[in-house]
Amino acid sequence: MNRRLSLFNVTSLVLGFAFLYLPILLLMVYSFNASRLVTVWGGFSTQWYSALFRNEPLMEAAWVTLRIALLSASAATILGTLAAIALTRYGRFTGRTLFTGMIYAPMVMPEVITGLSLLLFFVAIGLDRGFWTITLAHTTLTMCFVTVVVQARLLTFDRSLEEAAMDLGAPPLRTFFSVTLPLIAPSIVAGFLLAFTLSLDDLVIASFNTGPGATTLPIRIYSQVRLGLSPEVNAASTILIGIVAVGVLTATLLSKRSLLRSDRTAG
Amino acid sequence: MSSFRQNPSVGAVRRTFAPWADPSATPLIRVEQVTKRFGDAVAVDHLSVDIHDREFFCLLGPSGCGKTTLMRMIAGFEQPTAGRITLAGRDLAGVPPYRRPVNMMFQSYALFPHMSVEKNIAFGLRQDGLPKDEIAARVSEMLRLVQLESLARRRPDQLSGGQKQRVALARALAKRPKVLLLDEPLGALDKKLREETQFELMDIQHELGMTFIVVTHDQEEAMTMADRIAVMDHGRIVQVATPGEIYEQPKTRFIAEFVGDVNIIEGKVMGQEGGLWRVATASAEAPFTIDDPDEVLEKGQGVAIAIRPEKMTIRRGAPEPGTMNALTGEVWDIGYLGDWTVYRVKLASGEIMRISRANASRFVENPIDWDEQVTITFAPDAAVILAE
Numbered sequence: 001m002n003r004r005l006s007l008f009n010v011t012s013l014v015l016g017f018a019f020l021y022l023p024i025l026l027l028m029v030y031s032f033n034a035s036r037l038v039t040v041w042g043g044f045s046t047q048w049y050s051a052l053f054r055n056e057p058l059m060e061a062a063w064v065t066l067r068i069a070l071l072s073a074s075a076a077t078i079l080g081t082l083a084a085i086a087l088t089r090y091g092r093f094t095g096r097t098l099f100t101g102m103i104y105a106p107m108v109m110p111e112v113i114t115g116l117s118l119l120l121f122f123v124a125i126g127l128d129r130g131f132w133t134i135t136l137a138h139t140t141l142t143m144c145f146v147t148v149v150v151q152a153r154l155l156t157f158d159r160s161l162e163e164a165a166m167d168l169g170a171p172p173l174r175t176f177f178s179v180t181l182p183l184i185a186p187s188i189v190a191g192f193l194l195a196f197t198l199s200l201d202d203l204v205i206a207s208f209n210t211g212p213g214a215t216t217l218p219i220r221i222y223s224q225v226r227l228g229l230s231p232e233v234n235a236a237s238t239i240l241i242g243i244v245a246v247g248v249l250t251a252t253l254l255s256k257r258s259l260l261r262s263d264r265t266a267g
Numbered sequence: 268m269s270s271f272r273q274n275p276s277v278g279a280v281r282r283t284f285a286p287w288a289d290p291s292a293t294p295l296i297r298v299e300q301v302t303k304r305f306g307d308a309v310a311v312d313h314l315s316v317d318i319h320d321r322e323f324f325c326l327l328g329p330s331g332c333g334k335t336t337l338m339r340m341i342a343g344f345e346q347p348t349a350g351r352i353t354l355a356g357r358d359l360a361g362v363p364p365y366r367r368p369v370n371m372m373f374q375s376y377a378l379f380p381h382m383s384v385e386k387n388i389a390f391g392l393r394q395d396g397l398p399k400d401e402i403a404a405r406v407s408e409m410l411r412l413v414q415l416e417s418l419a420r421r422r423p424d425q426l427s428g429g430q431k432q433r434v435a436l437a438r439a440l441a442k443r444p445k446v447l448l449l450d451e452p453l454g455a456l457d458k459k460l461r462e463e464t465q466f467e468l469m470d471i472q473h474e475l476g477m478t479f480i481v482v483t484h485d486q487e488e489a490m491t492m493a494d495r496i497a498v499m500d501h502g503r504i505v506q507v508a509t510p511g512e513i514y515e516q517p518k519t520r521f522i523a524e525f526v527g528d529v530n531i532i533e534g535k536v537m538g539q540e541g542g543l544w545r546v547a548t549a550s551a552e553a554p555f556t557i558d559d560p561d562e563v564l565e566k567g568q569g570v571a572i573a574i575r576p577e578k579m580t581i582r583r584g585a586p587e588p589g590t591m592n593a594l595t596g597e598v599w600d601i602g603y604l605g606d607w608t609v610y611r612v613k614l615a616s617g618e619i620m621r622i623s624r625a626n627a628s629r630f631v632e633n634p635i636d637w638d639e640q641v642t643i644t645f646a647p648d649a650a651v652i653l654a655e
Contacts (some may be wrong), residue, residue, distance in 0.1 A: 167370055168365075170365055170366050
């Protein structure tokens with residue numbers, strides 16, 4: 001495992017990472033630019049960050065985004081966990097394959113279509129577009145990711161732990177809360193963080209389902225950039241990238257640890 | 268066991284404890300005509316057995332024989348497809364596992380990884396809503412019983428295999444169930460520890476006066492611990508008897524071969540003379556004389572003669588004329604095990620016989636060597652006739 005990297009491997013690694021992250025790195029560097037011109041380096045400064053915190057519409061958009069992300073991620077975590085339990089625990093019920101397919105479909109469905117169909121639906125049922133429609137739409141989008149993460153943990157879960165709890169006198173519901181839930185909790189948190197970050201940076205679905213007074217940060221940034229590049233937006237994006245990176249990293253570590261733990265108990 | 272001779276005893280005997288021989292005794296657990304199907308597969312097939320209070324009962328059989336399914340039905344994790352199971356006269360049908368006065372020790376131990384040893388043991392007591400000080404007292408009693416007082420605050424992943432096994436046992440015993448089910452309780456331990464633990468389990472069972480039902484595929488384990496063994500094959504019980512009876516008086520060839528080592532010689536019944544059976548075989552010129560009076564056989568019937576390796580004697584040279592039950596052959600292999608020496612002798616017919624001899628003294632003058640011509644003999648009552 002500890003083989004040294006060959007020159008070829010190093011080159012491909014560097015090229016690959018450069019392709020993926022160079023643009024983002026550039027954006028982050030220019031967010032600390034003293035010059036107003038986006039493409040000219042004028043020395044280090046944090047002035048755009050302070051400008052950002054004084055920018056009322058941008059801050060309000062950030063607050064809306066945060067609330068939507070928290071609410072939709074919470075709803076998606078509950079629904080997604082329940083779906084994962086149904087998929088792993090109730091064997092081969094009729095329609096299981098269809099159910100599985102339908103759970104996973106939003107992952108591969110073009111966002112434009114998801115956004116458009118949700119918009120049509122909200123119009124059809126006469127729901128005013130705004131904060132709540134975006135929250136609902138994001139719940140729909142992110143639930144499947146929670147299901148995937150939690151299901152992976154449940155598949156390696158030693159069922160005899162639950163049987164032992166029941167054997168010792170715990171009815172099914174108490175077994176779930178005292179044994180199953182604590183053990184799958186890391187993967188549920190991981191699913192939540194994933195859902196949270198997905199909601200945070202979604203533009204397409206949010207712009208389809210937004211309404212007056214519910215402008216999310218990505219929508220605000222996008223509309224501002226159309227009027228011209230501004231270093232403030234760079235600063236906002238850098239913060240967003242930071243939050244998303246921390247969220248995804250924590251989610252990965254948590255689900256890895258929870259899988260490791262299940263291996264240990266099985267062994 | 269009506270088919271067994273009453274006067275001479277076999278194996279180790281605990282004369283004071285034999286409730287199964289008492290027709291007026293009421294069994295604690297009755298399994299009546301129970302069948303369990305999984306789809307088309309029949310795991311347990313019209314099985315009936317009675318298990319008595321305070322009995323150490325072993326379900327022994329190869330993997331896939333249905334022993335674990337039977338245990339899981341008693342625990343309540345599986346429902347019988349047909350038949351019924353009663354405990355102390357109460358039908359267990361539809362009673363969920365968490366309402367049965369039965370606890371189980373799982374093969375994987377199934378310790379809760381997010382709880383300390385203490386909390387694991389207290390789990391069942393907390394479900395009963397016992398007062399805190401009583402739980403604490405019972406937990407420390409259990410820790411003392413399995414000698415783990417010093418590890419009370421450890422997590423399961425900080426324990427060795429043997430320690431985990433003890434915690435699992437303590438947790439299952441803590442509620443003082445009427446019946447403790449143990450699924451391959453010693454399967455994950457190494458040989459030395461397994462032997463020690465076998466005797467410990469027996470002591471604990473005796474001390475607490477509980478009924479133990481153990482599932483195992485290890486015949487030595489079953490022989491050591493059990494009051495009675497039920498040998499299972501293909502979802503049925505082939506024989507229920509004490510370890511001694513299972514070993515010395517196996518009912519079928521499957522049991523003779525599954526429990527312990529055995530030499531099987533096939534032959535045909537020639538008739539009965541003075542209560543002794545005469546059986547002709549291809550392995551020896553003269554027919555064998557066998558003292559197995561309970562068998563009801565017909566002349567010309569094909570049978571198998573089963574003789575345990577330690578019940579045969581081996582001698583150098585050809586048999587003296589007129590020797591009863593003699594086989595001749597050549598020493599093929601000698602295995603020295605310390606306490607025993609095992610000889611594998613190849614007969615003229617090509618069959619290999621195993622003969623074992625206890626090494627009662629440290630020095631043997633002129634021992635039997637490889638490739639020597641030898642005579643094997645056995646007493647008429649050393650062999651068992653098994654109808655084919």
